[in-house]
Amino acid sequence: MNRLPQIKIQGTLYNRTYDALKKSILNLDLVPGSSITEEELSAQLGVSRTPVRSAVQKLMFEGLIKTVPGKGAIVSELTLEQLKKLFDVRESLECLTVKLLASVESRPDFSKIDQILSDQTVLSKNIELNFSKFLREDAEFHKELAVLTENEFLVSQLEHVRDNCARYLNAVPFSERVGRVIGFHADILQAIKEGNPEKAQRMMAAHIIDTKESIVPYTK
Amino acid sequence: MNRLPQIKIQGTLYNRTYDALKKSILNLDLVPGSSITEEELSAQLGVSRTPVRSAVQKLMFEGLIKTVPGKGAIVSELTLEQLKKLFDVRESLECLTVKLLASVESRPDFSKIDQILSDQTVLSKNIELNFSKFLREDAEFHKELAVLTENEFLVSQLEHVRDNCARYLNAVPFSERVGRVIGFHADILQAIKEGNPEKAQRMMAAHIIDTKESIVPYTK
DNA sequence: TAAATTTTAATTGTATACATTTTTTGTTTT
DNA sequence: AAAACAAAAAATGTATACAATTAAAATTTA
Numbered sequence: 001m002n003r004l005p006q007i008k009i010q011g012t013l014y015n016r017t018y019d020a021l022k023k024s025i026l027n028l029d030l031v032p033g034s035s036i037t038e039e040e041l042s043a044q045l046g047v048s049r050t051p052v053r054s055a056v057q058k059l060m061f062e063g064l065i066k067t068v069p070g071k072g073a074i075v076s077e078l079t080l081e082q083l084k085k086l087f088d089v090r091e092s093l094e095c096l097t098v099k100l101l102a103s104v105e106s107r108p109d110f111s112k113i114d115q116i117l118s119d120q121t122v123l124s125k126n127i128e129l130n131f132s133k134f135l136r137e138d139a140e141f142h143k144e145l146a147v148l149t150e151n152e153f154l155v156s157q158l159e160h161v162r163d164n165c166a167r168y169l170n171a172v173p174f175s176e177r178v179g180r181v182i183g184f185h186a187d188i189l190q191a192i193k194e195g196n197p198e199k200a201q202r203m204m205a206a207h208i209i210d211t212k213e214s215i216v217p218y219t220k
Numbered sequence: 221m222n223r224l225p226q227i228k229i230q231g232t233l234y235n236r237t238y239d240a241l242k243k244s245i246l247n248l249d250l251v252p253g254s255s256i257t258e259e260e261l262s263a264q265l266g267v268s269r270t271p272v273r274s275a276v277q278k279l280m281f282e283g284l285i286k287t288v289p290g291k292g293a294i295v296s297e298l299t300l301e302q303l304k305k306l307f308d309v310r311e312s313l314e315c316l317t318v319k320l321l322a323s324v325e326s327r328p329d330f331s332k333i334d335q336i337l338s339d340q341t342v343l344s345k346n347i348e349l350n351f352s353k354f355l356r357e358d359a360e361f362h363k364e365l366a367v368l369t370e371n372e373f374l375v376s377q378l379e380h381v382r383d384n385c386a387r388y389l390n391a392v393p394f395s396e397r398v399g400r401v402i403g404f405h406a407d408i409l410q411a412i413k414e415g416n417p418e419k420a421q422r423m424m425a426a427h428i429i430d431t432k433e434s435i436v437p438y439t440k
Numbered sequence: 441t442a443a444a445t446t447t448t449a450a451t452t453g454t455a456t457a458c459a460t461t462t463t464t465t466g467t468t469t470t
Numbered sequence: 471a472a473a474a475c476a477a478a479a480a481a482t483g484t485a486t487a488c489a490a491t492t493a494a495a496a497t498t499t500a
Contacts, residue, residue, distance in 0.1 A: 012452090012453065014453075037482090039481075047454080047455090048454060049482090050456090054453095057274060057277060057278065062281075085370075085371040085374070088371060088374070089313070089316070089374050092312050092313060092315075093309070093313075095312075150305075151305040153283065153306055153381065154305070157309065157381075160377075161377075164373075232483060234483075234484085257452090258451075259451070267484080268485045269452090269485085270484050273452090442500090443499085443500080445496100445498070446497070446498080447495080449493085449495085450491105450492085450493075451492075452489105452490085452491075454487105454488085454489070454490090455489095456485105456486090457484105458483105458484080458485080459483075459484070459485095461480105463478100464477100464478080464479070465476100466478085467475080468476085469473085470474090
């Protein structure tokens, strides 16, 4: 029997601090534009400044936090202009992902991603109850595609871009877009399995643009 | 008269440590695969472990260093497989850059990039003497293109990818490719100025692939 | 001798004290 | 009252001591 992946009960303080902070930012608990000091976080989380510093630096690197010269760190803003820039990069990298997958000779193992798609379909039946879970599965779908390319640069860069997108998506109340998402995902997956890179890219581009358009009305 | 950019005599220890380390890695002074401990670096650079730690973590985020579970940090390897993955991402982002520039209505200020191109042309006359400077100007050309898009995500992601590429380029002895580089750069710039996104992308893709191919023979 | 176990050494993780820089506040001066 | 300056407070930067984890070495046991 295969070894199941260990559940991380508690890693280093630095990692747990990072996870907690990131979650708060993506949740919008830490509102964009608000400033955060290391000391404050340290007191609030009950750890020393050392792990807080590491976590803040990593988030800075990922673009979720920005430093103002002598002022400290502030949570990045979510403007319409930023949204456009973010999605330009995302579209490019997501399309590369599916192009690579549709072009590869050796057929990758699609079992996990098939599972995600079917889970999403089930969730969509009661979307009022499961919207946040639906969003998580959505992120998983895109992540798994990247993982299947076995290109670690692509995986990590796309993850950063998607994390930034997640903040916008969490700001959009409920989405009538859910049905279309599943349709797009199915089409994308089919195009990949057919070994049709052009179609896969076209479908993915349409999907990303559709997502962007659904966010626009809620952005200043 | 415009304010000239200040030369950074000395920033924080953390930043200077980062710069020094990064330079050593890109130079291949720190050979790929070699392990580096914080204490060792600390002693060698004459600073405490605190700034070293920050610098190492940042380099880790950028992909120049990898952590082996309990072993410490090692400088990332430069394999043929990695090269291909790196250049897949680079091609995608560089093409996005020129597409954006060629599609924008308001004509950006090309004065700086024109200057870089002409500097490169001069340098190419005595390439034996100026090869490393030529490489730096080359990086500047690509960076300035990204900057002109005003897309900060694109700028930073491309910078990380290019830094990784720089290590490969420094491993290639002397390149007969120099003349072609300038030709490609001129063509790319012209296509952008003509407002022809398709041509700009085609030229850029050809340029990036040409660069990759010139590295391949020197890669294991 | 080979495997297992304990012990030691080395390395990273964390807390804390202090230094330095920057911002803000308060005072003085014109 | 406005501007300039000085003092205080707050924030990040840095060094260092200690804790915890992990790898390597030495020892024991079968």
